[in-house]
Amino acid sequence: MDAVLLTHPWSVWTIIVPLAAAVLAFLVPRRAPLAGIITALSVALFVAATAYRIFLAGPHTQMLGGWQAPLGITLRADGPALIMLLTSGLVGLTVSLYATGYFTAADRQQRYFWPLWLLLWAACNALFLSGDLFNLYVTLELVTLSSIALAALNGSPAALDGAMRYLLAGLLGSLSYLLGVALIYGAYGTVDLTLLGQTVRADGLSRAALALMTAGLLLKTALFPLHFWLPPAHASAPPPVSALLSGLVVKAPLLILFRLWFEVFPDTATAGMAHLLGILGCGAIIWGSLMALRQQRLKLLVAYSTVAQIGYFFLLFPLARGEAAATAWVGVFLLVLAHGCSKASMFLVCGTITRLAGHDRLAGLAGAGGTLGARLLVFALAAVTLVGMPPSSGFIAKWLLINAAIVAGQWWYLATIALGTLLASGYVLRVLSLAFTESQSPPLPVAPRILRWPPLALSVVAVLLGLAAFHPAVLTLAGAPVSGIILLEMVP
Amino acid sequence: MTPGPLLLFDLLLPAVLLWLAWRSLTSSDLFRAVILFIAFNLLLALAWVRLEAPDVALAEAAIGAGVTGTLLLAALTRIESAAGRRLSRPARWRPAALVLTGTALLAAAAGLLWSLRLLPTMPGGLGPLVDRHLAESGVDHPVTAVLLNFRGYDTLLEVAVLLLAVIAIWCLDEAVPFLQQPLESPLLTGFNRMMLPILLLSAGYLLWLGSHAPGGAFQAASLLAAGLLLALFSGASLPAQWSGLPLRLLLVLGFLAFLAAAIIGPLTGRALLHYPPAWVKPLILLVEWLLTLSIALILTATVIGGRPTGSRPYPPPASPAAEGRQR
Structure with missing residues (x-):
């Protein structure tokens, strides 16, 4: 039993199963929700098996087609990929369950949501596992295009407009990335990440390629000030789609950035370039939070909160240089997991509230006692992780980042993290305070169970992950490009 | 092979390509822009032939010019009025923005071209490796x-x-x-x-x-x-x-x-x-x-x-x- 568990390439099934299910959902739309649920459960199982194998036997690779790199493509199941797969498994399972209840009418939206989402899921998992620059481009295209189609799903003018901006930004980002890949292939004759990591020289060509690829990926991750396309696209999509876009999709280009900066070009990237990304990250945290504070609609508030949270991920670039590397690395990856769960849960709650109240205007939600009040409570529970209150996983992640900033002696990042947390609690409390305002609102029906339980379960998981953060933290460092011990200056 | 006429062709082709691309992008009549785009792709296929990549040339002609051109024309037929196919004058750029964007783009392009000098003159791609394993493929x-x-x-x-x-x-x-x-x-x-x-x-x-x-x-x-x-x-x-x-x-x-x-x-x-x-x-x-x-x-x-x-x-x-x- 253990022999199979420890030798079978479980991770490839997280790509194959959603691909096959997408085709089935397209062929037989009536059975699509069933295909979606079965896929969600089996992907969760395959991710667990992958985690077990990495935990016991360490990271492993697979040469597709039996061809060794540089001829063939390599898939790698390592720590960073595993954390991404965990996020994808948790968010995917929850959103799939929720979607069976959200898209109930046998209409166009339900018919096309499933094949598009299952393709997106396969593409995300393929991207997380890919160890090849060009294959990363292909998976990134599949991720972006299916996300755009999903963002336009409800066909409203606002959604089409948001999707069009998304498309143009996405294409520009892809082209820029591809140009960088072409330069690298021209210079080194290979696109395999591991081989490139051993051969890349720190010269002008590498800097040009890194700059091109980074610029493209920044546009795709929507790092401030390139975030202009994100709020309209994320806020006008149907709620399950918004949950996927914010919880999962923005992290895909992020992982490529991490792989490029720390595995392929560790010597090319200078401290100045890393600090530039760090400063943009700080800008994102402050600007995104301020914008979230000003929004009048719940969904836009959550969307701008994503713009802010993306900023934290970019603190990895300046903080992971030097002795704080392992601390920052683990902190950011835990934050990816925490943000994925909490943000998906928040968007799903938004969906339930909009379904119940018929709108998501904050002013109209005042005095939302009763059934809406209960939803707002779930929102608050998800926000515990987002803000980073103990004992949630968000807390552990931010605490590690703060420690990394202290160890690295870069106190200004610590100040930004603190300010961002303060602003985040500001916009979350602004929503929560509505539930306690005294005003008469008409009684609303109770939402169906399937719209209530999945977001609650996901936010509980996000909080509890903080108590069991040890294993994910250790797994994050398996096969990671940074190593060392997790240094802590401060004990909670 | 005498380099004379072919060299002239190789110099002319990129110039014509750039000119076609510019005309297609700046044309205010969408139909005209699409036709120029198709012409651009056909000439691009020729460029691939000159680069001795017949496979890419075939794909470029069939997919770049043929399929994409047809797709664009089919999309045009969906814009009902003839007026809709004509773009209004693009919004006037403020001079400062134009200068800033232009400078940034030119600087990026110049940096990119400058870095190209570091590319090896004889590409060491995967060609030989592919040939070695061809028999098993x-x-x-x-x-x-x-x-x-x-x-x-x-x-x-x-x-x-x-x-x-x-x-x-x-x-x-x-x-x-x-x-x-x-x-x-x-x-x-x-x-x-x-x-x-x-x-x-x-x-x-x-x-x-x-x-x-x-x-x-x-x-x-x-x-x-x-x-x-x-x-x-x-x-x-x-x-x-x-x-x-x-x-x-x-x-x-x-x-x-x-x-x-x-x-x-x-x-x-x-x-x-x-x-x-x-x-x-x-x-x-x-x-x-x-x-x-x-x-x-x-x-x-x-x-x-x-x-x-x-x-x-x-x-x-x-x-x-x-x-x-x-x-």
Whole structure:
């Protein structure tokens, strides 16, 4: 039993199963929700098996087609990929369950949501596992295009407009990335990440390629000030789609950035370039939070909160240089997991509230006692992780980042993290305070169970992950490009 | 080979390409812009020929000029008014913004060109390695070997992108017939009678060629799609009872076959896409044939541009008496 568990390439099934299910959902739309649920459960199982194998036997690779790199493509199941797969498994399972209840009418939206989402899921998992620059481009295209189609799903003018901006930004980002890949292939004759990591020289060509690829990926991750396309696209999509876009999709280009900066070009990237990304990250945290504070609609508030949270991920670039590397690395990856769960849960709650109240205007939600009040409570529970209150996983992640900033002696990042947390609690409390305002609102029906339980379960998981953060933290460092011990200056 | 005329050609071609691209981008008449775009792609195919990449040239001509051009023209027919096809004057840029953007772009381009000098003059790509393993790949043409064996995983995902395109288009809109009624001209009928068999034959030939010379599934599929579109223009249509599950099944057939072939590996203790050595050639050929069929249908479906409505694509033909009156 253990022999199979420890030798079978479980991770490839997280790509194959959603691909096959997408085709089935397209062929037989009536059975699509069933295909979606079965896929969600089996992907969760395959991710667990992958985690077990990495935990016991360490990271492993697979040469597709039996061809060794540089001829063939390599898939790698390592720590960073595993954390991404965990996020994808948790968010995917929850959103799939929720979607069976959200898209109930046998209409166009339900018919096309499933094949598009299952393709997106396969593409995300393929991207997380890919160890090849060009294959990363292909998976990134599949991720972006299916996300755009999903963002336009409800066909409203606002959604089409948001999707069009998304498309143009996405294409520009892809082209820029591809140009960088072409330069690298021209210079080194290979696109395999591991081989490139051993051969890349720190010269002008590498800097040009890194700059091109980074610029493209920044546009795709929507790092401030390139975030202009994100709020309209994320806020006008149907709620399950918004949950996927914010919880999962923005992290895909992020992982490529991490792989490029720390595995392929560790010597090319200078401290100045890393600090530039760090400063943009700080800008994102402050600007995104301020914008979230000003929004009048719940969904836009959550969307701008994503713009802010993306900023934290970019603190990895300046903080992971030097002795704080392992601390920052683990902190950011835990934050990816925490943000994925909490943000998906928040968007799903938004969906339930909009379904119940018929709108998501904050002013109209005042005095939302009763059934809406209960939803707002779930929102608050998800926000515990987002803000980073103990004992949630968000807390552990931010605490590690703060420690990394202290160890690295870069106190200004610590100040930004603190300010961002303060602003985040500001916009979350602004929503929560509505539930306690005294005003008469008409009684609303109770939402169906399937719209209530999945977001609650996901936010509980996000909080509890903080108590069991040890294993994910250790797994994050398996096969990671940074190593060392997790240094802590401060004990909670 | 004397360098004289060819050198002149090599210098002229990029200049013309740049000029066409600029004209296409700045044209305020969309129809004109599309025609310039098609011309640009045809010349780009020539550039690939000059770079000794006949496979890319074929794909560029078939997909870049042919399929993309048709797609753009089909999209234009959906913009109803002639005024809609004419762009209003682009918003005036503020001089400061123009100077800033221009400087930034020029600086980036200059930096990029400057870094190109570091590229090795003799590229050390994967060519020799591919040639060394060609015998084990099951096909005799290096490009096909890369696409369907060495990097078959990329191709599998690219076919998923094509399928995604159809699903996304179907999600957005219903099909509208781009002709209110079938074109009935003796010229078209005669042309079709001549072209359809030729297209079918050359698609088959390109596909067969792909195993040992430039050609293959994508190029063959775009020829086949051209044939299907010609047939559609002259009034042929899919029977209503075929536009449901059977059509969807044909669209996904190639992808499903590829996926099934891919998972033989993990099910038998090998890597994904690792075919059993004895089956390599038949499996690749089968996947390529089914892919050609599916891709041709996918390309046709994207040009039609919407999900099938389940009804006849054209209004029922007028009665002969009414037709007589019109004449």
